[in-house]
Amino acid sequence: MLKMQNLSKVYRTHMIETQALRGFDIHVREGEFVAVTGPSGSGKTTFLNIAGLLEEFSSGEYLIDNVNVAGMDDNARSRLRNEKIGFIFQGFNLIPDLNLFDNVDVPLRYRGFNSAERRRRIEQALTQVGLASRQRHYPAELSGGQQQRVAIARALAGSPKLLLADEPTGNLDSNMARGVMELLEEINAAGTTILMVTHDPELAARAQRNVHIIDGQVSDLEHETRRALASLSTTPEAV
Amino acid sequence: MFRYYLSLGFRSLRRNPILTTLMVLTLSVGVAASITTLTILHAMSGNPIPHKSERLLVPLLDNLPADNGNDDGEPPEQLTFMDAINLWEQKGAFRQTPLYGLGPAIDSGRDDLPPFFTEGVAIGRDFFAMFEAPFLYGDSWSSEDDSRGAKVVVISRSLAEKLFDRGSNPVGKKVRISDNDFSIVGVLDKWDPVPKVYRLIGGERFDTSEDVFVPIRTAVALEFDRNGSMDCSSDPPGPGFQGYLKSECNWLQYWAELDSASSRLAYADYLLAYVSEQKALGRFARPVNNRLFNVREWLDSRGVVDDDTRTSTWLSFAFLLVCLVNTVGLLLAKFSARPGEIGVRRALGATRADVFRQYLTEAAVIGVVGALIGLLLTWSALAYIRSLDDSLALVTRLDGTMLVIAVVVSIAASLLAGLLPTWRACQVVPALQLKSQ
Numbered sequence: 001m002l003k004m005q006n007l008s009k010v011y012r013t014h015m016i017e018t019q020a021l022r023g024f025d026i027h028v029r030e031g032e033f034v035a036v037t038g039p040s041g042s043g044k045t046t047f048l049n050i051a052g053l054l055e056e057f058s059s060g061e062y063l064i065d066n067v068n069v070a071g072m073d074d075n076a077r078s079r080l081r082n083e084k085i086g087f088i089f090q091g092f093n094l095i096p097d098l099n100l101f102d103n104v105d106v107p108l109r110y111r112g113f114n115s116a117e118r119r120r121r122i123e124q125a126l127t128q129v130g131l132a133s134r135q136r137h138y139p140a141e142l143s144g145g146q147q148q149r150v151a152i153a154r155a156l157a158g159s160p161k162l163l164l165a166d167e168p169t170g171n172l173d174s175n176m177a178r179g180v181m182e183l184l185e186e187i188n189a190a191g192t193t194i195l196m197v198t199h200d201p202e203l204a205a206r207a208q209r210n211v212h213i214i215d216g217q218v219s220d221l222e223h224e225t226r227r228a229l230a231s232l233s234t235t236p237e238a239v
Numbered sequence: 240m241f242r243y244y245l246s247l248g249f250r251s252l253r254r255n256p257i258l259t260t261l262m263v264l265t266l267s268v269g270v271a272a273s274i275t276t277l278t279i280l281h282a283m284s285g286n287p288i289p290h291k292s293e294r295l296l297v298p299l300l301d302n303l304p305a306d307n308g309n310d311d312g313e314p315p316e317q318l319t320f321m322d323a324i325n326l327w328e329q330k331g332a333f334r335q336t337p338l339y340g341l342g343p344a345i346d347s348g349r350d351d352l353p354p355f356f357t358e359g360v361a362i363g364r365d366f367f368a369m370f371e372a373p374f375l376y377g378d379s380w381s382s383e384d385d386s387r388g389a390k391v392v393v394i395s396r397s398l399a400e401k402l403f404d405r406g407s408n409p410v411g412k413k414v415r416i417s418d419n420d421f422s423i424v425g426v427l428d429k430w431d432p433v434p435k436v437y438r439l440i441g442g443e444r445f446d447t448s449e450d451v452f453v454p455i456r457t458a459v460a461l462e463f464d465r466n467g468s469m470d471c472s473s474d475p476p477g478p479g480f481q482g483y484l485k486s487e488c489n490w491l492q493y494w495a496e497l498d499s500a501s502s503r504l505a506y507a508d509y510l511l512a513y514v515s516e517q518k519a520l521g522r523f524a525r526p527v528n529n530r531l532f533n534v535r536e537w538l539d540s541r542g543v544v545d546d547d548t549r550t551s552t553w554l555s556f557a558f559l560l561v562c563l564v565n566t567v568g569l570l571l572a573k574f575s576a577r578p579g580e581i582g583v584r585r586a587l588g589a590t591r592a593d594v595f596r597q598y599l600t601e602a603a604v605i606g607v608v609g610a611l612i613g614l615l616l617t618w619s620a621l622a623y624i625r626s627l628d629d630s631l632a633l634v635t636r637l638d639g640t641m642l643v644i645a646v647v648v649s650i651a652a653s654l655l656a657g658l659l660p661t662w663r664a665c666q667v668v669p670a671l672q673l674k675s676q
Contacts, residue, residue, distance in 0.1 A: 045670075049670040052586065054585070054586060054669050054670040054673070055670045074590055074591050075590045075592070078585070078588050078589060078590040078593075079588070079590075081586070081587075081588055082587065082588025083588075087586050087587070087673075089673055091673075093579065093582070093583045093586075093673060094583075095580050095583060097250060097251075097253075097254055098250075106583070106584060106587050107587040107588050109240065109243055110584075110587065110588035110589050110590075110593060111588065154587070158588075166673075
């Protein structure tokens with residue numbers, strides 16, 4: 001589903017050059033649920049932005065759903081992003097003066113679906129996240145957890161193959177976080193590939209695979225190791 | 240997608256009401272100022288009879304004395320009675336008419352309507368056909384009426400409605416004009432050529448057309464005083480009205496209609512021959528200095544649109560430019576407050592072009608609202624100008640053309656003002672905005 005080989009990303013200013021990713025290799029298969037962890041500044045967000053075609057990379061190769069994205073212009077990248085990728089952000093990023101229906105409608109508009117198709121998809125997505133009855137409400141009228149569910153509905157409405165989640169529970173309390181995580185697991189179970197950046201070892205442990213990024217490079221951890229790391233981080237002795 | 244952008248544009252008006260109000264007001268005041276002055280300029284610089292512009296001519300003949308002191312090289316702007324009547328009788332053109340202004344008194348004979356003065360012109364019967372004056376009832380008087388100076392009159396619709404029952408046909412009835420009974424032969428429908436091209440000298444150029452039209456021979460026979468300007472280079476040979484008829488005083492305007500524009504040269508030759516003939520009779524002491532003006536040339540030469548009007552139009556458009564610059568600033572403020580939304584839309588599949596179209600449509604929506612309020616302000620400003628000066632009533636009408644221009648100017652201005660803010664909005668880097676939300 002997603003394959004990066006020897007990818008690098010360099011940020012340059014007139015004073016300084018920062019290597020955010022170097023020799024970055026990753027292969028995420030269709031249907032996987034991959035948690036991306038790593039310390040702050042390790043390159044997780046850069047990786048997610050490049051994966052989501054929001055940023056360009058400096059060198060290397062990136063294939064998404066077997067499509068090589070190198071050299072694509074803005075229109076092609078936007079179209080690919082719209083058709084294949086869904087985003088979930090830590091800050092929800094709903095548009096405040098659009099109601100839930102219209103928020104979920106945004107990516108569908110750019111997709112060019114007709115009115116009936118858009119309505120069907122919006123209602124289906126909002127039903128899936130349990131907010132069908134509140135489609136005329138505005139984001140400010142919802143709790144954080146509900147807003148994140150709307151963001152998930154928005155990401156799902158276009159039936160993306162890949163869901164990119166950047167700290168999706170970072171702004172939620174544990175109850176709400178659990179609910180969102182369960183929803184993501186359901187979505188993954190239905191076949192959508194998920195790449196989730198998180199700082200939370202507990203959440204990372206629930207993913208099928210954990211990719212650890214350190215200094216802009218991938219360190220793929222085995223499932224058991226992750227479980228061990230998770231238990232270490234939650235036992236008092238380990239602190 | 241345009242409808243989607245349009246709905247987002249209207250929705251966005253509510254987003255920041257104070258900023259939106261400021262933008263709309265700035266734009267509408269600029270539009271109102273420019274469209275108000277443009278409306279006046281447009282009306283003043285109009286040609287009321289464009290399809291005949293090349294065929295309707297004003298001849299000027301230079302009858303000034305050889306030793307004329309203030310010689311600017313131009314002939315007088317009107318003709319003498321002798322020349323006007325000579326040219327008229329010789330029928331050197333397809334149609335022709337001399338013309339001088341009158342200020343006749345009308346006596347209705349009714350107790351409820353005391354005698355009153357009004358505006359009139361003394362003309363030849365061709366006048367109506369030449370300027371395509373529309374008849375509501377009746378028609379022009381006959382050639383015979385012209386020749387014998389019959390007491391016949393064509394009156395305006397407004398005078399007819401004032402003197403007789405509204406809707407009734409007064410043709411055949413009598414009306415008392417300056418102590419003489421005239422038989423009404425025709426009633427003109429509402430007719431207000433702007434500018435009043437046939438009488439640019441000695442009359443209000445933008446006033447409504449006259450109420451009374453009488454044959455020139457009749458007016459002269461009854462010694463109806465002229466209501467207009469006169470330029471005498473020497474004293475009249477005799478006293479009173481009769482003296483002016485034989486004088487070298489220039490006080491009549493004259494119009495000739497050619498059968499085609501290509502006959503202009505032939506008509507110029509005819510005038511040359513006429514002046515040569517008059518020279519042989521001892522008149523026209525100076526070298527031949529005839530002039531011919533078609534309608535457009537005549538309007539230009541008379542300076543119908545004064546410099547003040549042109550200057551105020553330029554100034555008002557400069558003011559619109561200032562408003563535009565302010566709108567750019569306000570739009571920048573409005574759009575720059577929304578990088579988060581732009582980032583989200585880009586992440587969800589909007590191309591830069593989509594963002595550009597959305598935000599430019601939003602700017603256009605402000606232009607549409609600005610246009611509507613601007614039109615209201617324009618209408619009020621024109622009404623105010625009318626209330627200050629009645630003679631400007633005809634040039635302070637907001638016609639369909641100006642309505643369209645106002646809307647186009649407003650939307651174009653808002654689109655122009657929206658270009659920079661929209662371009663800036665398109666430069667938002669989504670990755671930066673999404674993380675910082």
